[in-house]
Amino acid sequence: MFVNNDTISNVRYGIIGCGMMGQEHLRNIALLPGASVTRIFEPDDAMAAASLALAQGSQRAASLAEVITASDVDCLLVASPNFRHAQQLAEIAALRPLPVLLEKPACTSLEELRELALLGRAYAAPIWVAMEYRYMPPVTRLTEEAHSQNNTGPLAMLSIREHRFPFLVKVGDWNRFNRYTGGTLVEKCCHFFDLMRHVLRSEPVRVYASASVAHNHLEERYPDGVPDILDNAYVVVDFANGQRALLELCMFAEGARYQEEISVVGSRGKAECFVPGPGRFWPTHLGEPPVPKVVISPRAPKGPRELEVPVDPVALAAGDHNGSTFYQHQRFNAVVRGVGQVEVGLKDGLAAVLMGLAAQESARTGQAIDLTQGAYALSQI
Numbered sequence: 001m002f003v004n005n006d007t008i009s010n011v012r013y014g015i016i017g018c019g020m021m022g023q024e025h026l027r028n029i030a031l032l033p034g035a036s037v038t039r040i041f042e043p044d045d046a047m048a049a050a051s052l053a054l055a056q057g058s059q060r061a062a063s064l065a066e067v068i069t070a071s072d073v074d075c076l077l078v079a080s081p082n083f084r085h086a087q088q089l090a091e092i093a094a095l096r097p098l099p100v101l102l103e104k105p106a107c108t109s110l111e112e113l114r115e116l117a118l119l120g121r122a123y124a125a126p127i128w129v130a131m132e133y134r135y136m137p138p139v140t141r142l143t144e145e146a147h148s149q150n151n152t153g154p155l156a157m158l159s160i161r162e163h164r165f166p167f168l169v170k171v172g173d174w175n176r177f178n179r180y181t182g183g184t185l186v187e188k189c190c191h192f193f194d195l196m197r198h199v200l201r202s203e204p205v206r207v208y209a210s211a212s213v214a215h216n217h218l219e220e221r222y223p224d225g226v227p228d229i230l231d232n233a234y235v236v237v238d239f240a241n242g243q244r245a246l247l248e249l250c251m252f253a254e255g256a257r258y259q260e261e262i263s264v265v266g267s268r269g270k271a272e273c274f275v276p277g278p279g280r281f282w283p284t285h286l287g288e289p290p291v292p293k294v295v296i297s298p299r300a301p302k303g304p305r306e307l308e309v310p311v312d313p314v315a316l317a318a319g320d321h322n323g324s325t326f327y328q329h330q331r332f333n334a335v336v337r338g339v340g341q342v343e344v345g346l347k348d349g350l351a352a353v354l355m356g357l358a359a360q361e362s363a364r365t366g367q368a369i370d371l372t373q374g375a376y377a378l379s380q381i
Contacts, residue, residue, distance in 0.1 A: 014073035017080030018042040018051035024319040026054040075099040086112035106349035108182035120346040129349025131194040135327035138273040138292035138309040145271040153268030158245040163253035176227035184230040186356035193355035202241040209235040211363035269298035278320035350381040
């Protein structure tokens with residue numbers, strides 16, 4: 001068990017992987033008082049140069065081990081490609097188990113999942129998995145409604161709709177292939193499976209998915225082959241307490257006003273939130289981007305109440321996730337300083353991966369996947 005008996009006034013970060021998401025992390029770390037980036041390990045020269053420009057005073061490391069063992073590093077951020085996460089976390093555990101903020105997904109296969117479950121039981125420091133969607137202000141507000149049940153009553157249903165843009169271009173085009181990403185329902189949708197567990201406060205018992213490649217990347221060809229990532233899906237999840245959740249994903253709907261629409265429904269009413277996509281993609285001729293909102297709709301007396309949930313403009317400008325990366329970093333930073341607790345641990349990250357892998361398998365076979373026993377049993381994590 002990691003015990004920090006000394007409050008750290010300045011947290012020094014070592015960064016492992018600094019592509020698109022890694023650079024969003026750098027911008028958000030820069031907003032934290034008493035935080036600095038000292039070492040960056042990024043093999044791609046262009047990405048490394050961009051990262052060093054963002055993190056003035058940091059040094060480029062020649063190896064993963066150099067970052068892990070550097071005396072001027074207090075914690076680590078792993079933001080490398082998905083298929084690197086498990087191996088890199090294992091190397092961290094072997095060399096110097098520092099506090100880690102691990103980008104999602106925690107891993108990409110059942111074999112890696114089992115390995116990380118064992119690693120996590122012995123790891124001597126905090127591991128926080130970057131499920132930042134929890135910290136989008138409109139999602140946080142909706143979660144408060146769900147947990148209080150003041151306006152909804154006991155929950156029966158949760159629905160998550162994400163209609164968004166296709167996967168962006170990444171270095172080496174690794175995000176075009178299931179074998180590197182874990183599949184779309186792991187790579188992208190682990191966020192939503194985490195939200196299901198977080199909002200409903202129950203464990204999944206069965207997953208059924210129907211999905212396809214309908215539009216995106218059909219004409220693309222790479223040295224590694226033809227892209228095989230899904231671009232649309234429906235996923236139904238049954239939970240142990242009798243609740244059900246639905247995910248609807250479409251990755252060729254970037255013209256939508258809101259990117260995520262999430263609703264919870266109980267015996268007394270419905271609560272929902274509407275989350276716009278990244279502001280940098282909003283067409284300027286349409287004026288200001290939409291403001292996130294929450295809508296409360298009681299059954300009696302009828303009368304929906306609409307509440308705007310604006311995001312701090314500085315946090316909003318620092319990334320593509322409605323300020324959530326910053327709010328996540330505030331909490332992780334507090335853990336490293338010895339004044340906070342891990343809210344999204346490795347077990348949470350692995351549960352989201354397991355649900356995603358089960359959904360991928362269900363979409364492939366057309367069969368529902370049991371999470372109470374067998375290869376996809378949640379108990380193995």
